Amino acid sequence: MLLQIKELYKDQCVIDEMPDYPNDYYWFKDEGNHLVGIKKNISTSEKKLLALIFNEIISIDFDQQTRLFWLELLLYGKTKLLDRMKASDKHLRFIFFHHNFDSELKIQFEQLIKSFNETFIVLFIDREYGVILDFTKRGEYDIQEFEEIAKAINEDFYYNTNLYKTIEYQINETISSSFLKEFDLYKTYRNRHKLIMEQQELLLQYMILTVDDYDGFTEVSQKIEGLAYDLIEVVKCYLENNFNLSVGAKCLYMHRNTFMNKLEKFIQVTGLNVKEFKDAIVAYLIIKNIELRRNV
Incomplete structure (x- = not known):
């Protein structure tokens, strides 16, 4: 039959x-x-x-069954479930998010995410964190879609969340360890003020948060922290605009010569020549670390 x-x-x-x-x-x-x-x-x-x-x-409820399979695989490494997954899916990207949703909001959240891409699978890992499984083969310039998703979440749920999208991983026996590594990094180093985080942003956030671990930066950090606010803003704006004096000055509504004089004063006081790449990295990490501590 x-x-x-x-x-x-x-x-x-x-x-x-x-x-x-x-x-x-x-x-x-x-x-x-x-x-x-x-x-x-x-x-x-x-x-x-x-x-x-x-x-x-x-x-x-096949959707629920699929979600349970993925949670078992990713959280507990039950690789025998790999045979149950779709054979056509060879790669997977994780999109982590933070939430405070109750049961009803979780359903609405999943409906919102599915409206962007029907193949997305939403998993709520615990009471604070979740992940969207993205099987779509993507190019380099897909940041706009993720920004739209993050903005929709913030607008529809009146909740300021941010998304961390990882690189693509092969779906094989190592997928669980890759997931747990990325999840731990997101929990520890996520930037709550950035709408979309990619791997390079997470690495930068890691360096900003751990710069205090190196005592050699203590003295220069204290010098920068004691500077006038406008000097720090000039340097930060200069670095975030790719060492462009004109764009930096325009960003702060400042005359180019005034902007340049303040930049030179920062270099003189701190001993960090922010026109040079290596010193610029150190200065930027310390400035962002100071900002982070002040916000906390």
């Missing part, structure tokens, strides 16, 4: 397989406990006839 059904419906029928979109199918079981899925574009009379031949399954 199964062979005849498969021959009749061909690609519209799956037997003991999990298709990409299982909710697009009617599901049945035969006497041998084989799972039969038929695409929902059949007529009502056909569906009634199939229900007479097989036992119809109505109450399977």
Whole structure:
């Protein structure tokens, strides 16, 4: 009987397989406990006839089952579940987020995320953190879509969250360790004031937060902290605008010569020549670390 059904419906029928979109199918079981899925574009009379031949399954929540599989795989390394995942998905990107949602808001949140991309899978890891699984093969310039998602979350839920999107990982036996590593980095070093974080931003945040661990920066850090606010802002604006004096001055509504004089004064007082790449890195990390401590 199964062979005849498969021959009749061909690609519209799956037997003991999990298709990409299982909710697009009617599901049945035969006497041998084989799972039969038929695409929902059949007529009502056909569906009634199939229900007479097989036992119809109505109450399977495939989305929930898929989410549980992924949580078991990613959190607990149950690699035997890899066989249950979609064979066509070879790569995966994690998009981490912070939340304070109750059960009802979680449903609304998932609906919002699915409205951007139906293939996204939303997992709530615990009461504070979640992750979106992104299987889409992407190019370099996909930051705009993630900014739209983050803005929609903030506007629809009145909640300031930020997204950290990782690089793509191969879906294999190491996917759990990659996930746990990225999750730990996000929890520890996420920048709450940045809408979208990529790997380089997370690395920068790590360096900013740990610069205090090196005692050699203590003296110069104290010098910078004792400077007038406008001197620090000039240097920060200069560095964040790629060492461009004109753009930096315009950013602060300052005359270019005034801007340059303040820059020179910073160099003189701190001993850090921020026109040179290595000194610029040190100055920027210390300035951002001071800002972070002041905000806290």
